[in-house]
Amino acid sequence: MARQSDTKQRILQTARELFATKGVQQTSLQEIADRLGITKPALYYHFSSREELVRSIVTPLLDDGEEFLTRMEQRGDVPPRELVEGFFDFHHRHRADVLLLLTEMTTLAELGLIDTVLAWRARLTRLMFGPEPTLEQETRAVLAFGGMQDCTMQFPDAPFDELKAATVKAACAALAIS
Missing domain, CATH: 1.10.357 (Tetracycline Repressor; domain 2)
Structure with missing residues (x-):
């Protein structure tokens, strides 16, 4: 369970950084997943959109x-x-x-x-x-x-x-x- 929370926090932090530099609409969920070294389905497990x-x-x-x-x-x-x-x-x-x-x-x-x-x-x-x-x-x-x-x-x-x-x-x- 703690691992899941850690992953979610890492996703949030990475998304925050990419959104700040590239913009929300210009940042794909695939890009966030790639930056974290996780799969897009793993990202969707934590955030549906x-x-x-x-x-x-x-x-x-x-x-x-x-x-x-x-x-x-x-x-x-x-x-x-x-x-x-x-x-x-x-x-x-x-x-x-x-x-x-x-x-x-x-x-x-x-x-x-x-x-x-x-x-x-x-x-x-x-x-x-x-x-x-x-x-x-x-x-x-x-x-x-x-x-x-x-x-x-x-x-x-x-x-x-x-x-x-x-x-x-x-x-x-x-x-x-x-």
């Missing part, structure tokens, strides 16, 4: 994001800076998969995953500014949250603490919070 493989790659990101937002919503009055810092931590943890999401927007939109990510931003905006944010507040949130996401990918070699401090400071400025 490319779509299932993509979903398996992004599901941890989606589950973690949903858990983070639900926890913040249940708490109610979350200090804005804590929300910003938590959002940074989430994106930093999942930056490779967020990059995949951004580079494969069409494929991921077809799977319904883009709508989920966009809905998160709306929820974050309501957490930050209340149930009916103004247009100015919404634009500030788009700049701040989208910019934070970009910073985690743009500076992959930056020390975590420095990147977090700079990103959170910039996001707070964009949101006009302290």
Whole structure:
């Protein structure tokens, strides 16, 4: 059983690497199998389709994001800076998969995953500014949250603490919070 799990994880990692370099649609399941030295039927044993493989790659990101937002919503009055810092931590943890999401927007939109990510931003905006944010507040949130996401990918070699401090400071400025 552990062997099966190891193989599945190896498939996910190899697919993630190939998808990131070649794109989802340009990467065949045969290519993934060849890279791993397994047969295509062995790959199909773990994943019935490319779509299932993509979903398996992004599901941890989606589950973690949903858990983070639900926890913040249940708490109610979350200090804005804590929300910003938590959002940074989430994106930093999942930056490779967020990059995949951004580079494969069409494929991921077809799977319904883009709508989920966009809905998160709306929820974050309501957490930050209340149930009916103004247009100015919404634009500030788009700049701040989208910019934070970009910073985690743009500076992959930056020390975590420095990147977090700079990103959170910039996001707070964009949101006009302290």
